Amino acid sequence: MKKERVFFITVADKPGVLFKITNIFRRRNFNIESVTVGKTLVKGESQIVIVINADDEEADSFARMVKKLIDVYEVIEAPKESCYxxxxxxxxxxxxxxxxxxxxxxxxxxxxxxxxxxxxxxxxxxxxxxxxxxxxxxxxxxxxxxxxxxxxxxxxxxxxxxxx
Amino acid sequence: MASYISGAQALVRALEKEKVEVIFGIPGGATLTFYDALKDSSIRHVLARHEQSAAHMADGYARASGKVGVCTATSGPGATNLLTGIATAYLDSSPVVAITGQVAKDYIGKDAFQEIDTVGIYTPVVKYAFQPLSAAEIPFDVKAAFYIASTGRQGPVLIDVPKDVQIEKAEIDFPEKVEIKGYRPYISPHPEAVREAAKLIIQAQKPIILVGGGAVKSGVGPKVVELAEMLMIPVASTLMGKGAIPENHFLAVGPIGMHGTYHANTLIMESDLVIGIGVRFSDRTTMDIKEFSKDKIILHFDIDPTEARKNILNELPVIGDLNESVSMLVSEIRKMMPYTKDSPWYKRVKELKEYYEDKIFGENVMSPLVIKKIREVLHPDDIVTTEVGQAQAWAELFYKALAPRTFITSGGLGTMGFGFPAAIGAKVAKFDKTVVDIAGDGSFLMTSNSLATSVSEGIPVVVVILNNSVLGMIAQWQRIVYNNRYIASSLGETPNFPALAKAYGAEGVRVNGLEDFEKYLKEAIKSEVTYVIDVPISPEENVFPFVPAGKSLKEMIV
Structure with missing residues (x-):
């Protein structure tokens, strides 16, 4: 079922990383509802929070494709209702x-x-x-x-x- | 131990440290400094005549040898020309490192002469893209590039080096090892998933193994043979999986797909369980995927977690190193009851294989006979590359690959013009082997200027042109799918290929019939010069079996 999904993506804090991630969604013609980026407590890392509308399979596939990027350290995906x-x-x-x-x-x-x-x-x-x-x-x-x-x-x- | 050298010297030394033997490329303004440093190195440089061919050569070298292939081009048009070759390597998971020159840092992003956003356009088709912004970064980037290209699911990596970074001098250190946070290529398969797979295989009545490009690259073939013989079940392949196990093995049934063998396509559709090993269930392999996966269990062994459930949602993925997972699978199954030789399924396999293995569909067809003749003449570990289109499909169907890395083709991207430069790269890697490019006249024209490289660099390969004066696969589709409405598929007066070859200083001959072909093929191999053998065939010849797009593997046209 399509619903709003939140991706918490911990990444290397360097140029080009956001481009690679958003490009994965772009390639499959998904509109990004929202994206925020902020530093984490670890030096050299930041966290990107992306919201898209997707079903279970799409969300699973996106999470794994994003994790495959070498500059991505961790991906957590949760339906919006599971988030504050x-x-x-x-x-x-x-x-x-x-x-x-x-x-x-x-x-x-x-x-x-x-x-x-x-x-x-x-x-x-x-x-x-x-x-x-x-x-x-x-x-x-x-x-x-x-x-x-x-x-x-x-x-x-x-x-x-x-x-x- | 640091040394005070230029970025270009550091780049060359870093490549030497990776034991690079050869670089395929063309110099340009933004790589002059790199080439200047290369002059002092023992690394061989092979001068291509188009950057796309340089990338295919590096790719062919990588596929034949299992080592990383290296190619280089200048900024701007050099980089964009190279791109098709790198995308080809990406789609077929081939380990290639591409080094491009870039304009000086201050000019990047300002539309300077021969400036293009190389990292931007390469990012979707490489495993990783580096752009060192100081000379001191170069050794790390090179080491990391080779590590990334050659591990896990292999693939191309870009290093885009600005001109001023090549010139700049610095105290430069060379790391012995690199750690890349966020990159863990080695995955150990989950024992529980393997056990579950073993259980399902034992319960199945009609299992079939499907090997893909991953099975070739990992060298898991012997273990696959062990598995197949233990269970007495057939082994089919994808186009990319040809040669993973010897195709003359009594359980091998050849490739499935749009141009799969009749018996392989039939058997996989009749099967109740597919053991996919290093495959990605691509559209050309499975055709109608719903029909393909209907009423059967799909087990999927692969190194890449993103392949799990990508094309078939209800498969059981076993993600991890193939050598490890297939070994585990074999020992799990050994503990249980194996199949007997007389299972009804084995009888069915034998029956279909015996009937269809040497069958040629269609009337008065020449091409399959030419391909079979090539197989007859070549040694088991000689190498065949293919162009893309009908020639490729005939080679897929009728050339039995007997060893891994001996059948080299552009499977994923389907790049016309791939076969000839890839053959040159393969020949550099395996100089004592004969390398034959199975070409169509349409594809060969795309990179035929590599004749200059082949001749002037002393890299003799044999090009067999199945010459029908049409873009054969296009013509076939227009004939069958578009009701004989031919447009733009006729090549009209194609060049005199033997004369073209001779103009470049190579040998060329137009043959008449199969016997003539055999004679000249043997002569070409013996001559050790680049040889183009032009084989006239009818423009009406079709590749059969043929599964039109959108149909299931059951709906073969023969």
Whole structure:
């Protein structure tokens, strides 16, 4: 069954690695829903978190193809429901400060003022989606979303692990 | 022990340390410094006349010898020309190291003269791509490139060396060993998976072994023979698996696939269990994969974890070193009850094999007889390479490979023009063996300028052209699948091949009939010069059996 899958890919922190990984998805015509990259605690390594829509076989095959890349040290694949996932949204706006405060309160977001009017929210990806929708009634100057990052839940199901 | 030398000198010394005997290539602006350093080395350089051929030569050398083949080209057009040859090596898992020159670091990415994103375009068709950005990195990259190319599932590796890195001097160390984090080529098979496989084999009534290119490369053949004889079951092969076991063995049934033998295709479709060894169940081998895997158990022994369940979802994969896994399998089965010689399945195998083994389908066909004659004349460990198309399919069907690494063909990528330069590479590797390229006129024209290399470098090979003045396989499809609507498959007035050969300083002859052919083939072998034997055949000759695309192996046209 097609569903959202999260790939946690630990890689060598050097040029060209992300290209090789995304190229594997591109070759089979898969759209990457989201990708985030950050350093791990180990020097010279980083972690790439990729979300795609795929069925069980596709996910298994992708995980093994990605692991086969020499610069990839470990691949963990989990259905999104087996993950605790979060996304960060930042939006610079023009508009009523008070109205924005009200909206921020509803979501537990924060209004930052440093010369510009900025709303900052980190939370469930679905909430980020809703908030983004509501922000359209303001004049948005610039909106940035990180895409999701996540960790696997302790009781998460159907988790594949390759490498190490 | 460090020495103060240039990057180019370090590159040459690193290649020497890998015991490289020969490099196939063409120099250019971005490799002049490398070539300058090569002048002081004992490594032989074979000058190709097109970079694609240089890559095929290195590939042919690798396939014939089992060693890593090395080729080189300059930046830009040199690298793009070389690419087809490297992709060919990649699809057939052949260990080749390609060294390309690159423009100086400061010019990379700025559309400089003869600059192209070599690493970018090679990445999907190599196991790994290195681009050293300082001279000091070169020894590690070379050592790692050879290690990666030659271990696990083998394949090509690129080293793209910017010109200023070749020139730069530095104190350079040469590592004795490299560790590559994230690369663990050796995989030990899981004993439980092997036991499970053994159990399924014992329970099966009609098992068949299918060997592929992995079985040739790993040298697992003798163990496969042991397995087959113990169970008295047939051994089929893929195109790439030809020669893994001697094809004249009493249990060998030849290749399956689009142009498999009648009995091999029939037997594998009748079987209830397939023991795949070093195969990848490619579309040309299995044809309609649903029909192929229906009502049977598929066991899949391979070194590459990504091959598991890639094409057949419900197979049982046994991932690991083939020599180890097949040995384990043999000893597991030995513990259980083996088959008897008189099983109904063995009788069926014998019956089909006896009836179809020497059968030639179609009327007035010449090509199969030519191929059989080549087999008759050559020694068991002489080498045949093939071009791609009808000539390849006839060779697949009618040339019995009797030893591993004696049948060299572009199976995965199907690259026309492969056979002749690959023959030159194979001859360099095995100079005391006769090497024959089984060619079509269409394919030969793609790399026939390698005649210049063959003659001037003193690398004599025999080219047998099955000359039908058409792109034979295209014409065959247009005849059978496209209702005789021929377009662009006629080659019209093809060159006078013997004259072409002579123009290059080689020998050439056009033969009349089989006896004439035999006479000149023997003369060509004895002459020890490059020899082109032009064999006229009818443009209407078809390769049979033929399974059209999309059909199952049962639906052979004969």
């Amino acid at each position: 996932a979060q996304e960060l949204l930042l939006a610079k706006l023009d508009g009523e400060h008070e109205e924005l405060e009200k909206l921020a309160k509803k979501y537990g977001a924060e209004v930052v003022e440093n010369g510009s009017l900025i709303i900052k929210y980190a939370g469930e990806p679905s909430n980020v989606e809703m908030l983004a929708e509501e922000l359209t009634r303001f004049k948005i100057i610039h909106i940035s979303r990180t895409g999701i990052t996540a960790v696997v839940k302790e009781d998460g199901k159907d988790i594949l692990r390759f490498g190490r």
